[in-house]
Amino acid sequence: MPGRAEGKVVIVTGGARGIGAAICEVLAREGAKVAITDILDKEGKELEEKIRRQGGIAKYYHMDVTKESEVKDVFAQIAKDFGKINGLVNNAGILGVNKPTHEVTEEEWDKVMAVNVKGVFFCTKHVIPYMKEAGGGSIVNIASVYGLIGNADVPPYHASKGAVIAMTKNDATIYAKDNIRVNAVCPGATWTKMVEDIIIKSGMSIEEGKKAFASFHLLGRLIDPEDQAYAVLYLISDESKNVTGTTLLVDAGWTAK
Template structure:
């Protein structure tokens, strides 16, 4: 383990798997104390056990990011256990249905927007007051390459991820003079459990995705995690309001 964030506290939502899990482990490996939050508490506990086996400190919290009370309790628990909050990674999200604008049901539309966009807003609503108290902090919201470009057949997902980019920019301006930096990452095709499920159920789709990536491969979740840590670190002290592409060049096409 390293000690870049040895005196810091990090909160990651959607941390039970994929990018969130990799980010929680990466923060812990750099010495941070970590709140591992997810709707699936069993997965949180697995990540916490792994962090503790590394010699780190972590706490598992069950949280539905669409419910204000649960988000508020997640933040309160972090402050109660660790005394402060320096970094927050708002990563919880869902893909929703592969459907066009007309074919989306209202139920699926509401669910995707609630989790992917409202969830990010609710998390910041309760994270930011704690950072204001200490007059510092860094937040990274996880958007997507679909937050920067159009993607046919994913109307709700694309709208939600574009919303995260816009929310990040607006909030970054609001809190810049309070020494709180707010950025976003926009991953391309990453080998997460969500993507693996799609690959395993649709023969040939992996090759199609790789062919769309200019860099010629899919990414590992830790590659996104390292970009997130970079945005939280002092090396990015003059960076706020950006939407960092971690996509192998996908959005350049």
């Protein structure tokens, strides 16, 4: 039986670890050819080898999403290597500082915006010509529940994810005529290094921290990176061919309260 993403060529940013790595593995398992991009070269190459050992098709590329010329050149190389580009997962993201708004510096604000917002802009901008050439495509932006609700922390991060949700809806309206769909996935607390680092910085033990994050969720448990990856798989695959401009919450019920 063909995989759910059979034959599609998909670029994943920040694909070397965490949610991005789970997305790469799930897409490859479902028949996609995956371009893993990141700035963590060791982890990225190891993931490429792991996917290949499992019989999937993947290649790692060093790409910093904040550098437009690098994005442009790497996308050209991916199109050359794989022949086309059907999908883009804008997953690379950083949390940034956790201070109240009146203490955040301009530099701290700009750092988060550069990766989480400008990075999504650069990657979307440079993938569009390839998707037009392919007769359509699917872009999935990894936003966050933090783009929808406040939680008295990380102000630049909240702003950046709100921007990503707005960009998703607007780009969906711009590119529908080209058969290019643009959707967002909004994760709740998902067990990755990002969340582990927050717990360590807070001074809580890992177990206490995990419990605290799980308590945000109606379902009372943390989310696995693979749960986010299956939402992305749906949005990349043709199963969602009539879904665009949506914000798919994979938040264990956090925002239903």
